[in-house]
Amino acid sequence: MLKSFFVTTLPQTCLVGLALGLSFFTTAQAQVTEKSVRETVASAIVAQPAAAQRELILSLKLKPSAEAVEWFGKWKEGAIFLLDDAAGVKTPVILTGAAAADDSFATLRVSDGTPLLGADGAAVRINPKEVEFAETDSGIRRAMKEVTDVVALADPDISKRLRAIQDAAVGQKVEKLPALQLLKTTEKNPLALRALEESIAIIQLRSPLVAERIGACQKLGDLGSLAALGTIKTILAETESAKDRPLVLAAEKAISAIGSHISRINAAGTAFRGISLASVLLVVAIGLAITFGLMGIINMAHGELIAVGAYTTYVIQNIFASGLNLSPFGMSISIPGMHLSAGGMDLYFVVALPASFLAAALVGLVLERTVIQFLYRRPLESLLATWGISLVLQQLFRLIFGANNVQVSSPSWLSGNWTVNDVVFGWNRVFVIGFAALIIVVTWLVLNKTSLGLLIRAVMQNRNMAACMGVRTERVNMMTFAFGCGLAGLAGAFLSQIGNVGPSLGQNYIVDAFMTVVVGGVGNILGTVISAFGIGMADQSLQQYLGNPVIGKILVLGAIILFLQWRPAGIFVTRSRSLD
């Protein structure tokens, strides 16, 4: 949607205006109005002398089109051949069709695309090795380059146009200025306009007028141009020796302005990464906040339930594509694929989300029935038993899916990014943030607004009392645990989009997840949210500040231990009169 919005902003009319402003056409101007692009190219090829050739080529600037660039390409490659007729007039032709037995090809005129006919009315066939081809010299190629640049500047695709504008500044060639300034009068797209201003100012840094150079410095400082930083530094070094006081001042000011822009970008980037890490922590920890926080089960297999979700996503992706062959325990399981096109593939993630929730919830249900239900009164032992389970699950992943990471590709609507004011926002990260918010809201609603939530809270607060009131605690335990595990599965579907999917996926997150829940205060969803944000932001800021992820992480772990000195039960304490 965004793309189509940009594409329509450059009407073809402005191109004519651009062309008319270019002043160095005299004779060619009249011809170009009646001649098509290929006719112009054809006449340029045979024109004499070289100056006339250049003039004809440059006349194409008036009608910037991709077609001209295409013909130039053929010309430069030597794919255009010159045929003399009886009168000695050369006709440029291209080859067409397949080679005959004598290596000859049929020909087409460059000027109008019709077959070239000989004197006898039959189509002329030529052997490319025997006929001379149209040559180019450096002057011609330079003229072609000029036209190509103009064509690129007029490209209707905004991303290509932007690149052309930015490329124009490279080398700071003053002669490129008129074309850019002209484009600026007609350009409507704000991004392109900004890029134009930037490129013009960068070129103006090399202007012969000192006032213009100072103006350019100011402009670039105001724009916070990252591309110009190096150039301005060079200018500063040069002018300091030339003792040009006002320019030096302007350059210094521009550099400091750009510097503060960079630090603003970094701060914004850090904040964004912090929030996105916090969301990841939150998504990973929210399931644990339920199984550990509410139920008191130390589920060391939580990480493996995350991996169950991630692998489910992987399987669904392959079902949508070309299927999957698995060979666990010497068996051979072949899952057929649906071979969907790219558009259908993009939908796989929509299916994978609920599927990974259900898969992990199912595994959780089985675990609860077989092992965990016997350990509700022995939390330390639940830690050990679930660790055993986590070992078993990890090994099962290895046996089923292999020890290496598997490939999960993001749907196209999750890959890509926005760049706002030089700060890059990856769509997958933005999506994680939005999704974390959604999960929190849903979890809160389930716990606080449904009858199941009421039962869950009752059983967690006092299991015996709830049982006395007729609550089927066993069933509630089962549902709660399965719900927590399902949330872990959802987290896995997410992590598959932003990281590697492998057997030890869960291990990378388990310590962080436990820390988040412990700091937040057990049994409190809001506490988990706040602690996830605290830990995420602290981690990313320290990383940015120290430039070292590991030391940052260690400091965060240390800070958590100290924080628990101050608030041993976490941010939010569940008040209770019971002692142990």
Place this chain on the structure above:
Amino acid sequence: MTAQPITGRIQLPLLIVASVFLVGVMPLLNAYGLIEDFTLNLWGKYLCYGIMAISIDLLWGYTGLLCLGQALFFTLGGYMMGMHLMLMIGKLGQYKSNLPDFMVFLGHSKIPAFWQPFYSFPFALAMVFLVPALLAYVFGYLAFRSRIKGVYFSILTQALTYGAALLFFRNDLLMGGNNGFTDFRTLLGMDLRVASTQRILYICTALLMVSVVAGCKWLTHSRFGLIQRAIRDSENRVLFSGYATANFKLFIFVVSAMIAAFAGALYVPQVGIINPSEMTTEKSLEAVVWVALGGRGTLVGPVVGAISVNALKSWATRAYPDLWVLILGGSFVLVVMFMPKGIVGLPAQILTILSKISRKQQSIDSPPSISEPETIDP
């Protein structure tokens, strides 16, 4: 943990026989070539693990503190010994330099100041105890002061271990990065590669283990041990009786850290390598498995568990490399669920079940006139 009537009576002679066998008979058999050098070396390793398991049991089985950082203390002790051994390589290393190979590789030209004193063996030995003890003291002080207990203590020790492992994986800590220390040559002038040195190391390990078992036996049967177990069973009652439970816990935490560290220090010259992958929480949890499997709350159980799990591991990793982890994880779940007292408690458990069955049989034969209060297995 009251002593079981039958197992209690035969325990002491059995212990003495086992100690004599481990300390005296095995090295003798090895000296006469009846036990392979490899086997003796393997048993030396098992015994080191056994000592670490005792240190875990001292915390978990006797005080109720499940520490997931014991592998950290074990490895720290190993690293301190490793630093001395690295310096003893001298110019025999690959780069023919006074510096340990990894430092040459990282481009250092001088031995850093904190490495210098490790040329002295007594200093290294002192550090084996002091560094882990200091870490345990600081962490324990902070944790016990704010009454962090139960699963929170476990999770925090897990985080501590995780953080330390991250740190030791870095090259700029100058502790060898992820390759750690290896390629040791001599210890106190003895060549580490000959069988007789390894035999001496084995005897040291076995002696250490016997003395640790004896020392812990004395400690747990003293008044201190009584309070220790009281803390495990109900910390609040002990607190309200006027005992500063935090100090008791801190003491036992530091002692167990030192025991684990000493085991680590003996482990390194026997195995010949130490690296940060030994420091991960998985290793700690694995050691907790030994204790649980062998039987916690006893002193012999952890050793039995450590030896049997590792012997099983040595065999299964060769016989079923893919399934080994499944066996370990699965057996762990089963032990936790069905054998809360582990291998050592198995005879007693079977006896209880048998007596229950026979009592049921009796009650069917002759209908009871008075209903007995049912005894429930805790």
